[in-house]
Amino acid sequence: MGLELGKFSDAYTRSATTCEMNPEDMEKLNVKPGELVRISTEHGSVTVRAIKALEEVPPGVVFIPYGPWINLVVRPETHGTGMPSFKGIEVDIEPEKVSRVLGAKDLVEHS
Amino acid sequence: MDIITGVVCPFCGCLCDDLEVAVEGNKIVSVKNGCAYSLTKYLNYQKERLSEAVVRKGEEQVPVELDEAVRKAAQILVDATYPVLYGWSSTGCETQHLGIELAEELSGAIDNTSTVCHGPTVEAFQELGHPSCTLGQVKNRADVIIYWGSNPLQSHLRHLSRYTLGAEGRWRKGRDDRTLVVVDVRKTYTARVADYFIQVEPNMDFELMSALRMALKHEEIEQDTVAGVSVEDVEELAEVLRGCEFGALFYGLGLTMSSGKNRNLDAAISLVTDLNKWTKFVMMPMRGHFNVNGANTVFLWQTGYPFAVDFSHGYPRYNPGVTSVIDILSRDESDAALVVSSDPVANFPRKATESLLRNPMIVVDPHKTVTTEKAEVVIPSAFVGIECEGTAYRMDSVPLKLKKVVEPPSSCPADEEILRRVLKEVRRLKGGN
Numbered sequence: 301m302g303l304e305l306g307k308f309s310d311a312y313t314r315s316a317t318t319c320e321m322n323p324e325d326m327e328k329l330n331v332k333p334g335e336l337v338r339i340s341t342e343h344g345s346v347t348v349r350a351i352k353a354l355e356e357v358p359p360g361v362v363f364i365p366y367g368p369w370i371n372l373v374v375r376p377e378t379h380g381t382g383m384p385s386f387k388g389i390e391v392d393i394e395p396e397k398v399s400r401v402l403g404a405k406d407l408v409e410h411s
Numbered sequence: 412m413d414i415i416t417g418v419v420c421p422f423c424g425c426l427c428d429d430l431e432v433a434v435e436g437n438k439i440v441s442v443k444n445g446c447a448y449s450l451t452k453y454l455n456y457q458k459e460r461l462s463e464a465v466v467r468k469g470e471e472q473v474p475v476e477l478d479e480a481v482r483k484a485a486q487i488l489v490d491a492t493y494p495v496l497y498g499w500s501s502t503g504c505e506t507q508h509l510g511i512e513l514a515e516e517l518s519g520a521i522d523n524t525s526t527v528c529h530g531p532t533v534e535a536f537q538e539l540g541h542p543s544c545t546l547g548q549v550k551n552r553a554d555v556i557i558y559w560g561s562n563p564l565q566s567h568l569r570h571l572s573r574y575t576l577g578a579e580g581r582w583r584k585g586r587d588d589r590t591l592v593v594v595d596v597r598k599t600y601t602a603r604v605a606d607y608f609i610q611v612e613p614n615m616d617f618e619l620m621s622a623l624r625m626a627l628k629h630e631e632i633e634q635d636t637v638a639g640v641s642v643e644d645v646e647e648l649a650e651v652l653r654g655c656e657f658g659a660l661f662y663g664l665g666l667t668m669s670s671g672k673n674r675n676l677d678a679a680i681s682l683v684t685d686l687n688k689w690t691k692f693v694m695m696p697m698r699g700h701f702n703v704n705g706a707n708t709v710f711l712w713q714t715g716y717p718f719a720v721d722f723s724h725g726y727p728r729y730n731p732g733v734t735s736v737i738d739i740l741s742r743d744e745s746d747a748a749l750v751v752s753s754d755p756v757a758n759f760p761r762k763a764t765e766s767l768l769r770n771p772m773i774v775v776d777p778h779k780t781v782t783t784e785k786a787e788v789v790i791p792s793a794f795v796g797i798e799c800e801g802t803a804y805r806m807d808s809v810p811l812k813l814k815k816v817v818e819p820p821s822s823c824p825a826d827e828e829i830l831r832r833v834l835k836e837v838r839r840l841k842g843g844n
Contacts, residue, residue: 306458308779344761371761374761376737378737382738384737384763387614388670405784408785
């Protein structure tokens with residue numbers, strides 16, 4: 301819904317910076333709902349907010365909505381199809397104590 | 412107050428055509444029948460709106476007259492050796508057609524947003540074909556519905572009530588007459604209302620479909636589980652599918668964005684083809700942007716190819732992985748970009764975005780986005796389906812006419828008009844007049 305309220309709206313930022321996790325994984329990482337996590341791949345890293353998945357994910361799987369935040373870490377290779385690997389990618393997750401969730405404008409300035 | 416009926420919703424690929432929009436003094440005051448997304452769009456489309464054409468001068472984007480913005484845009488495109496023209500899914504077919512003409516004139520590349528959504532689908536359809544039908548057929552006949560890697564209760568809110576699970580059709584009267592199967596990595600909202608929920612491991616859809624095809628033929632699967640699913644469940648599902656009278660497979664980005672990509676779709680087409688040996692079965696991608704299917708359709712009839720079309724040799728060439736926008740950008744090949752109704756700076760992987768930002772960008776869009784913020788030229792346009800007319804293709808490839816319900820601001824012409832002017836100016840510059 302945030303999308304239709306504008307790409308710079310709080311609703312869109314909130315929605316696209318949410319990391320839905322399995323409660324078991326949150327416990328293992330010692331992350332409480334609403335706390336920040338850092339998602340990293342070989343392509344970069346991004347800070348998002350962890351919550352208990354609204355739509356259940358199995359342990360070891362997290363869900364982050366499509367948007368400029370997760371696009372900092374997805375795999376750009378298209379394997380001859382034109383389509384990058386937006387799903388099913390391996391990521392490292394760690395609790396984030398220092399950084400903050402950046403706004404959409406800051407993200408682009410930093411890239 | 413005027414009530415406009417039979418309005419087609421310009422949000423998702425469902426193109427719901429039963430909206431009633433109430434307008435008072437050129438302002439939309441209420442919308443009947445629309446889903447939550449539709450209502451939000453109609454009642455908030457003026458938020459974060461672009462109001463004037465701008466051209467970058469140094470660090471600043473400076474307001475200019477439309478004519479100057481068009482001249483600057485055309486000059487950037489004509490000066491480029493290999494411009495890339497991208498977007499095209501949130502506008503009408505008439506504008507898409509002009510985009511193709513412009514790409515040919517410029518010897519550039521043109522790609523639409525399906526390249527990062529159902530591109531693998533259309534690739535597989537190009538290679539193998541696919542059995543399909545209209546959504547009306549599904550509503551009237553389908554007794555088994557599958558959503559695979561698709562969560563319509565989050566993405567296409569009226570799909571279940573208008574066409575599938577709860578729809579009152581001629582021969583299927585409602586929920587009791589239909590069986591719902593959901594295959595997904597997550598237990599989604601749609602999975603919660605399913606009769607059969609199959610939880611597949613990430614990136615294992617191809618394997619699961621292969622196992623299903625074996626089970627359909629009563630071949631022995633020499634494993635206890637496939638893709639995280641027990642073989643008993645695979646065999647039970649195979650019987651459900653074989654035993655139906657009319658099945659419909661709807662699928663989403665869970666298949667196209669995961670490992671396998673177009674090969675997942677090859678497997679899905681093979682599965683549906685197999686099922687037609689025993690029963691009637693069809694398949695349909697859940698299209699996202701309201702006219703992304705129109706983009707594929709117009710590209711296809713104009714050039715022979717549905718997306719990722721390159722005109723650098725003077726004739727259309729199609730080679731996804733080479734002529735697709737992500738790959739062109741990843742190789743740093745383009746030297747200018749025209750973006751129409753899309754936000755690629757937000758939507759592309761970082762490497763492609765960084766390359767795009769090295770191109771002078773011209774953006775035609777109703778909204779402020781991170782892409783417009785970075786552009787050399789921004790031309791605000793009217794909302795297709797709200798402030799101007801246009802043609803759009805529903806996910807089942809039925810074309811529908813989008814209505815104009817309010818007047819656009821005077822500084823925001825239809826993007827069709829903008830493209831026509833840019834094309835005219837490009838031809839003038841190339842002709843040396």
